[in-house]
Amino acid sequence: MSTPMLPSRPSAVPTPACATARRWKPAPSIYGAAAVHAGAAAALLAQPHAWPWAAGGVVASHLALTAAGLWPRSALLGPNWTRLPEHAGECIALTIDDGPDPEVTPRVLDLLDRYDARATFFCIGDLARRHPQWIEAIVARGHAVENHSQRHRHTFSLTGPRAMKREIEAAQRTLTEIAGTAPRFFRAPAGLRNPFLEPVLCDLGLHLASWTRRGFDTRAKDAGTVERRLLDGLAPRDILLVHDGHAARDARGEPLVLDVLPALLRAAAEARLPWTTLRACLDDQP
Numbered sequence: 713m714s715t716p717m718l719p720s721r722p723s724a725v726p727t728p729a730c731a732t733a734r735r736w737k738p739a740p741s742i743y744g745a746a747a748v749h750a751g752a753a754a755a756l757l758a759q760p761h762a763w764p765w766a767a768g769g770v771v772a773s774h775l776a777l778t779a780a781g782l783w784p785r786s787a788l789l790g791p792n793w794t795r796l797p798e799h800a801g802e803c804i805a806l807t808i809d810d811g812p813d814p815e816v817t818p819r820v821l822d823l824l825d826r827y828d829a830r831a832t833f834f835c836i837g838d839l840a841r842r843h844p845q846w847i848e849a850i851v852a853r854g855h856a857v858e859n860h861s862q863r864h865r866h867t868f869s870l871t872g873p874r875a876m877k878r879e880i881e882a883a884q885r886t887l888t889e890i891a892g893t894a895p896r897f898f899r900a901p902a903g904l905r906n907p908f909l910e911p912v913l914c915d916l917g918l919h920l921a922s923w924t925r926r927g928f929d930t931r932a933k934d935a936g937t938v939e940r941r942l943l944d945g946l947a948p949r950d951i952l953l954v955h956d957g958h959a960a961r962d963a964r965g966e967p968l969v970l971d972v973l974p975a976l977l978r979a980a981a982e983a984r985l986p987w988t989t990l991r992a993c994l995d996d997q998p
């Protein structure tokens with residue numbers, strides 16, 4: 713294992729923790745749910761004995777919104793980056809979640825350096841606070857740090873708008889302070905969310921990002937399976953997801969992601985698909 717390079721600490725320039733707020737435009741599903749509620753209320757007033765139908769409609773609309781939130785790649789609750797925008801051309805994006813991890817992140821950074829690849833790290837605020845030097849290293853070595861919540865609670869999608877905002881804002885403050893640049897993207901823990909998330913992200917000027925394909929490298933037993941999931945059908949504008957935190961281990965106890973990454977980076981080089989970061993593909997980037 714090579715010795716990871718530790719960068720010097722970036723100068724302490726105060727940086728605003730949030731980008732400019734986006735205007736919230738409710739998704740058609742939200743209008744639909746609102747229409748069902750209004751219709752149910754009107755039906756109750758006109759024909760009180762029809763209450764089971766009205767209640768059934770309301771429950772069904774809630775179930776539909778819940779199902780949309782449990783589907784990480786769905787855009788039913790609002791905009792969601794599942795691929796890079798068209799102007800990204802041939803580029804692809806590697807996103808790396810759940811770090812920083814003091815054992816795995818430095819080795820991931822060395823591999824990325826070896827292939828001159830840029831990646832987007834979705835980091836957990838609490839871990840960033842514990843291992844700030846690896847957030848600094850990610851930025852110093854040309855990668856992007858984005859928001860993956862402060863505590864990565866799996867109950868995130870069950871919380872209301874205020875708790876959700878607290879959690880995202882705390883990570884936004886932590887990561888901005890350490891990285892010196894405010895995150896522009898948010899990825900929900902396990903990709904699960906609810907209809908309250910999009911207005912909160914708009915308020916904080918963040919964009920929701922999921923992925924095109926993921927390797928399930930926190931649960932897989934061998935690197936080959938993860939490689940196939942990520943590489944079969946690899947195409948321009950794909951967003952790939954692997955993990956430097958919570959990494960599954962192979963029979964030798966080695967994190968799978970460290971076996972997977974060289975194959976992935978080689979395959980992209982052979983297919984002439986350059987790596988980019990999500991933020992480099994935002995419209996407001998120069």
Ligand SMILES: [Zn+2]
Pocket residue numbers: 809810860864900901902
């Ligand atoms: Zn995660």
